[in-house]
Amino acid sequence: MKKALRFLFYTFVFLVVVIIVLTSFVYFFLPQVGNAPQLSIEKTQERIERGRYLANSITVCIDCHSRRDWSLYSGPITKGTEGSGGEKFDQEFGFPGVYYAKNITPSGIGNWTDGELFRVITTGVNKNGKAMFPVMPYLYYGKLDQEDIYSIIAYIRTLAPINKNISESTSDFPFNFIINTIPKKANLQPKPAESDSVNYGRYLVTAAGCVECHTKVDKGQIIAGFEFGGGREFTMPFGIIRTANITPDKTGIGNWSTEKFVRTFKQYQDTSYHSPKIDKNDFNSLMPWSMYSTMKESDLRCIYQYLRIVKPIENTVEKFSEK
Numbered sequence: 001m002k003k004a005l006r007f008l009f010y011t012f013v014f015l016v017v018v019i020i021v022l023t024s025f026v027y028f029f030l031p032q033v034g035n036a037p038q039l040s041i042e043k044t045q046e047r048i049e050r051g052r053y054l055a056n057s058i059t060v061c062i063d064c065h066s067r068r069d070w071s072l073y074s075g076p077i078t079k080g081t082e083g084s085g086g087e088k089f090d091q092e093f094g095f096p097g098v099y100y101a102k103n104i105t106p107s108g109i110g111n112w113t114d115g116e117l118f119r120v121i122t123t124g125v126n127k128n129g130k131a132m133f134p135v136m137p138y139l140y141y142g143k144l145d146q147e148d149i150y151s152i153i154a155y156i157r158t159l160a161p162i163n164k165n166i167s168e169s170t171s172d173f174p175f176n177f178i179i180n181t182i183p184k185k186a187n188l189q190p191k192p193a194e195s196d197s198v199n200y201g202r203y204l205v206t207a208a209g210c211v212e213c214h215t216k217v218d219k220g221q222i223i224a225g226f227e228f229g230g231g232r233e234f235t236m237p238f239g240i241i242r243t244a245n246i247t248p249d250k251t252g253i254g255n256w257s258t259e260k261f262v263r264t265f266k267q268y269q270d271t272s273y274h275s276p277k278i279d280k281n282d283f284n285s286l287m288p289w290s291m292y293s294t295m296k297e298s299d300l301r302c303i304y305q306y307l308r309i310v311k312p313i314e315n316t317v318e319k320f321s322e323k
Contacts, residue, residue: 031131031183033123036115043154047147051155054148057295058207059141061152063288064101072275074268074289084108084162089135094235096220097171099133107161117153122186131179133169137209142186144207149188194298201306204299213286214243228252229313238281239322249312261304262297269293283320 041047055061066082068075085103089095102108109117116127124131124138132138141149171179192199205211215222216231230245230252245252253261267273268289278284 033125033185036119039114041114041150047151047154051151060291065104074285076275076290083159084164085166096175099169100166105159105162107163124183131183140206140209145191146188197302197305201302229315230317242317245315247313249314251316262300265293
């Protein structure tokens with residue numbers, strides 16, 4: 001009996017030591033994505049304009065890093081807050097902690113080097129070597145063309161400075177350990193030619209992180225084989241929103257024409273359109289339609305061409321329900 005108890009005791013001590021070692025490694029030695037590169041990005045007009053287009057119409061960096069007016073449909077950006085940050089993502093919305101979008105105007109990132117910005121955008125590791133929660137889809141940005149990342153950096157350097165202090169983000173236990181395992185080294189890919197409509201559409205879909213919102217998740221991870229099938233739930237103060245099925249199945253966009261797809265976005269760019277007031281208990285949309293509506297029609301057509309070849313998934317989505 002004593003030998004059995006002694007064996008159990010040593011086994012328990014061994015397991016405790018292993019757990020301490022593993023958690024210490026994860027907490028103190030991860031993430032490991034390398035040092036920020038030494039960069040000095042030339043802010044050419046061409047880069048600034050490309051970055052402006054990406055940050056406002058494709059990657060929509062300005063969407064999260066500004067204040068959105070949720071009293072209006074689709075939460076359009078409040079003018080004068082562009083890049084100032086402060087949007088809060090917390091447990092109420094299903095996040096494992098409290099995360100704040102950073103101030104990316106010169107007042108917020110003025111002491112960041114171009115290399116530090118490049119690393120955080122493409123790997124999710126900040127200036128201080130800390131892992132960021134992937135509410136910013138850096139796992140997708142890390143697959144883009146290097147020149148496009150340079151362009152985004154060149155553009156955000158031109159934003160008007162806004163003095164606004166942002167609280168530090170915090171993760172709940174055990175995610176304060178898990179978060180360190182998420183960042184990965186960037187795997188940058190060359191941008192396909194725009195004439196290669198399907199592959200260029202794939203590139204734009206990656207840049208926009210469409211799959212992340214338009215796929216069901218299990219414990220925060222998208223369910224393999226269900227990509228773009230819609231139905232991901234977002235709990236909002238006014239109810240539960242579910243994202244659309246954008247696969248070529250008839251329950252998705254299988255019966256849509258190119259023109260209908262383009263028009264669905266472009267209707268929000270019409271000068272006669274104004275986001276309507278929304279009652280606090282009525283359906284609203286997380287989709288930043290006013291920003292995506294500024295995409296070039298040719299880019300929208302490429303996105304449509306790519307979505308036509310993804311796996312069709314039968315999934316009729318109930319887009320909204322009250323809590």
